[in-house]
Amino acid sequence: MLIIVVRTLILYILVVIIMRIMGKRQIGQLQPFELVIAIMISELAAVPMQDKRIPLINGIIPILTLLFAQITFSFIGLKSTRARAIICGRPSILIQNGKINEAELRKEMYSVNDLLEQLRIKNIYNIADVEFALLETNGQLSVIPKSQKRPVSPEDLNIPTKYEGLSLDIIVDGEISHENLKLANLDVNWLNDTLSKFGINNPKDVLLASLDSEGKLYYQLKERRNN
Template identity: 55%
Template structure:
């Protein structure tokens, strides 16, 4: 039992490190080859955990090999447009100027029900409102609406809103972020005074707090239950 526990922890740590090396892109929408790599790493890690007769080093070497191959393929994709098309494929135009591309749907084996469902998910249930619908190489559906159907932007109404900036977290789950306080040139004394104004004597009582660009502070207390 102890042996299985130790082997599992070692492989878990190694797989976690491998995923970190692969990069943040692997954690979002994956390309086909990235999905293959992820599945293979999971399978290679599972084998030594299930069968303690298998040497642990075998699984680690196999994962390193797959990881090395993935890094090489990612680098080739980065440098070569031709290789990227071969490995990842090309985006597919499913709707062109409001007209459904039946030929492309048949080639990709996508039926109308699936297409309509994806359009509804993207908040475009009416096909006539869509100028282009593109199936990206990672499987996501990008929609470009017709000019008269796209959401109104600030630029459209010629407004000049104030700069909002990025909110800065001050307290998360009762823990003060001293680095963020330093970045915005504030200190713990200032924070304690602001909390007292809201009837809070201990930062441990705070679930989440942040400050925005205009120095407005948001504070939510923890649920006492």
């Protein structure tokens, strides 16, 4: 039993490391060859876990081979657009200039109902509002509405806007992020002084505190638990 547990942990750690090396894409964002490799890696890892008669190395070597293949294909795709088109394919234009492209639908084995369903997922309920719809190589649908159907932006109304950068998480579950404080050119003394203005004497009482690009601090205290 102990051997199975150890083998499982080794393979689990190996697969997690490999998936991190492959990148942070979600399953729905994987290219076809990446999805195939991910499925094969999971299958190869499962066999040595279930059968301890199979040497562990017999599972590790094929997994590392697939990782090498994935990195190689990705590198080739980065260096050559023609190779990437062969490996990953090209986007298909399902709607062009407001008109459904029936030939592309047949080629991709995509029904009109599938197209309408994906448009609804994109919060578009009238196909007449669509100028272009592209089926990306990872299977997701990108939609470009007609210009008169797009949401109004401040630029359309000539309204000036302020710059909005990413907020920095200063405290998460009572733990101070010294790295983010440094990025904001602040220190712990500033944080303690700011918290004291809100009647907070201990950062550990804070569930979350974040700093926006204008220097405003948002915070929420932890719920008090009765012992």
